[in-house]
Amino acid sequence: MEDGRPEVYLVRHGATDWSVSGRHTGRTDLPLNDTGRGQADGVAHLLAGRPFALVLVSPLRRAQETCAAAGYLDRAVTTTDLREWDYGDYEGLTTAEIRQRVPGWTVWTGPIPGGERLEDVAERARRVIDRALGAGGDVALFAHGHILRVLAACWCELPPREGRRFPLETATLSVLGWEHEHRGVRLWNRPSSRKT
Numbered sequence: 756m757e758d759g760r761p762e763v764y765l766v767r768h769g770a771t772d773w774s775v776s777g778r779h780t781g782r783t784d785l786p787l788n789d790t791g792r793g794q795a796d797g798v799a800h801l802l803a804g805r806p807f808a809l810v811l812v813s814p815l816r817r818a819q820e821t822c823a824a825a826g827y828l829d830r831a832v833t834t835t836d837l838r839e840w841d842y843g844d845y846e847g848l849t850t851a852e853i854r855q856r857v858p859g860w861t862v863w864t865g866p867i868p869g870g871e872r873l874e875d876v877a878e879r880a881r882r883v884i885d886r887a888l889g890a891g892g893d894v895a896l897f898a899h900g901h902i903l904r905v906l907a908a909c910w911c912e913l914p915p916r917e918g919r920r921f922p923l924e925t926a927t928l929s930v931l932g933w934e935h936e937h938r939g940v941r942l943w944n945r946p947s948s949r950k951t
Contacts, residue, residue: 764802764807766895766897766928767821771787780839787820798825807892809894810832811833812832813898815899822897907943910938
């Protein structure tokens with residue numbers, strides 16, 4: 756916590772079989788694969804038992820397993836606001852497969868038939884930010900690539916689509932904080948120490 760202002764530690768879950776193959780994984784509740792379990796153990800080294808006023812975790816198994824491996828699940832609060840973007844009809848497809856149907860498609864520009872709009876994801880992200888700002892200390896969030904990228908954009912008071920500027924690998928640590936009164940990014944996409 757800097758000058759009474761909380762820092763927000765973002766942890767993207769470790770690898771799953773779908774994240775390795777680039778498949779959009781929103782509501783599908785996949786476990787970590789062997790690589791992801793090793794990465795999640797590495798997250799514990801990055802955080803080194805750091806105390807947090809609040810720990811929030813997505814209800815999806817891959818985030819829960821990463822939070823547990825890092826040593827925080829026993830004090831974490833599960834929130835659906837941190838679940839991954841609902842990709843609707845594009846669930847399980849890669850960007851290349853979607854672009855065969857919709858040339859030039861990106862998750863940031865849509866459309867996402869049967870899924871969430873970007874603004875819906877941003878609304879969830881803003882609720883998480885409000886909780887973090889009221890926590891009375893530093894906060895850890897264990898979640899997923901796209902929701903955390905949207906959250907970073909919202910934290911920086913950018914349009915949610917600017918999450919496209921924040922690529923995020925599995926089992927990485929990022930820190931949102933402050934420079935004077937301005938919210939910004941202190942650390943981004945630092946890999947866990949175990950990329951097995």
